[in-house]
Amino acid sequence: MRVWTFNLYKWRKRLPIIAAFLAVAVVLTTAVIRTNNVTTTSGENIVKPQQAAYYRVKTDQKVVALTFDWSYGTKVAQPVLDILKERNIRCTFFISGPAALKYPEISKRIAAEGHEVASHGHEHVDLDKLPKEKIKENILNAHKNIKEATGKEAKLLRCPNGAWRGAVLEAANEVGYTVIQWDTDSLDWFKDRSSAQIAEKVLKEVHPGDIILMHASDVTDRTPEALPIILDGLEKEGYKIVTVSELLKYGPGTTD
Numbered sequence: 001m002r003v004w005t006f007n008l009y010k011w012r013k014r015l016p017i018i019a020a021f022l023a024v025a026v027v028l029t030t031a032v033i034r035t036n037n038v039t040t041t042s043g044e045n046i047v048k049p050q051q052a053a054y055y056r057v058k059t060d061q062k063v064v065a066l067t068f069d070w071s072y073g074t075k076v077a078q079p080v081l082d083i084l085k086e087r088n089i090r091c092t093f094f095i096s097g098p099a100a101l102k103y104p105e106i107s108k109r110i111a112a113e114g115h116e117v118a119s120h121g122h123e124h125v126d127l128d129k130l131p132k133e134k135i136k137e138n139i140l141n142a143h144k145n146i147k148e149a150t151g152k153e154a155k156l157l158r159c160p161n162g163a164w165r166g167a168v169l170e171a172a173n174e175v176g177y178t179v180i181q182w183d184t185d186s187l188d189w190f191k192d193r194s195s196a197q198i199a200e201k202v203l204k205e206v207h208p209g210d211i212i213l214m215h216a217s218d219v220t221d222r223t224p225e226a227l228p229i230i231l232d233g234l235e236k237e238g239y240k241i242v243t244v245s246e247l248l249k250y251g252p253g254t255t256d
Contacts, residue, residue: 101149202226
C-alpha cells in the first residue's frame with residue numbers, strides 16, 4: 001500500500017506537465033490535418049489531391065463562373081466592380097499577394113461586395129519552374145497578404161501564366177489550395193482586341209460548367225466596355241453566373 005501511495009503521489013506531481021503536453025498535441029492536430037497524405041492549413045480546409053488543375057465543371061446546367069485575375073492598378077478594377085455591383089453579380093477574383101496590400105481599397109471592396117476572394121500567387125512567376133518548398137512559400141506569402149487585406153481566407157489558386165504542372169498541384173493541395181484554370185479565355189489582355197471582339201469570343205465559346213477568364217488589371221482597359229456585352233449575352237442565353245466555389249457544387253472539376 002505504501003508503494004502504491006508513493007507512486008500515485010509522484011504521478012500527481014507530473015499531471016500538470018502531462019496536461020500541458022496533451023494540450024499542445026491537440027492544437028497541433030487541429031492546425032495540421034493529414035487526410036490521404038494531404039496536409040492542409042486548417043481543420044476545415046481539407047483538399048482532395050488533384051490529378052490536374054480544374055478547367056471546367058461537369059454539368060448540363062447552364063451555369064458558369066466568371067473570373068477576374070487582378071495583379072495591379074485600379075483604373076480597370078473600379079469600373080468592373082461598379083458594373084458587377086449594379087447588376088448584383090458575384091464573381092471570383094484571383095488577387096496577387098502584392099496587389100492585395102498595395103491597393104487596399106480594391107481588396108476590401110472585392111470582399112465587402114460579396115465576391116469570392118482567391119489567390120493569384122505572390123511573385124508573378126511560373127510556379128512549375130520552382131522547387132516544391134518555394135512554391136509553397138509563394139502561395140503562403142500571397143495567402144498572408146490577401147487575408148490581411150480582405151479578412152478572407154483564400155482557398156483557390158490560379159497560377160501566374162497558368163503554369164500549374166510539375167510540383168505545383170501537390171504543393172498547393174498540401175497547403176489547403178485547389179488549383180483553378182479556365183476553359184474560355186476572353187483574351188482581353190491582347191492589346192489588338194476590341195471590346196466587341198472580347199465579348200464575341202466569350203459568347204461564342206461559353207458552355208455549361210465553364211470557367212471564364214477575364215482580367216481587372218490596368219493593362220486590360222477594354223474589359224469594362226466588354227463586360228456589359230458579355231453579361232447581356234449570358235443572360236439572353238439563360239446562363240447563371242456564380243463563383244468558382246459555387247460552380248464546383250454543380251459537379252466535379254475536370255479538364256475533360
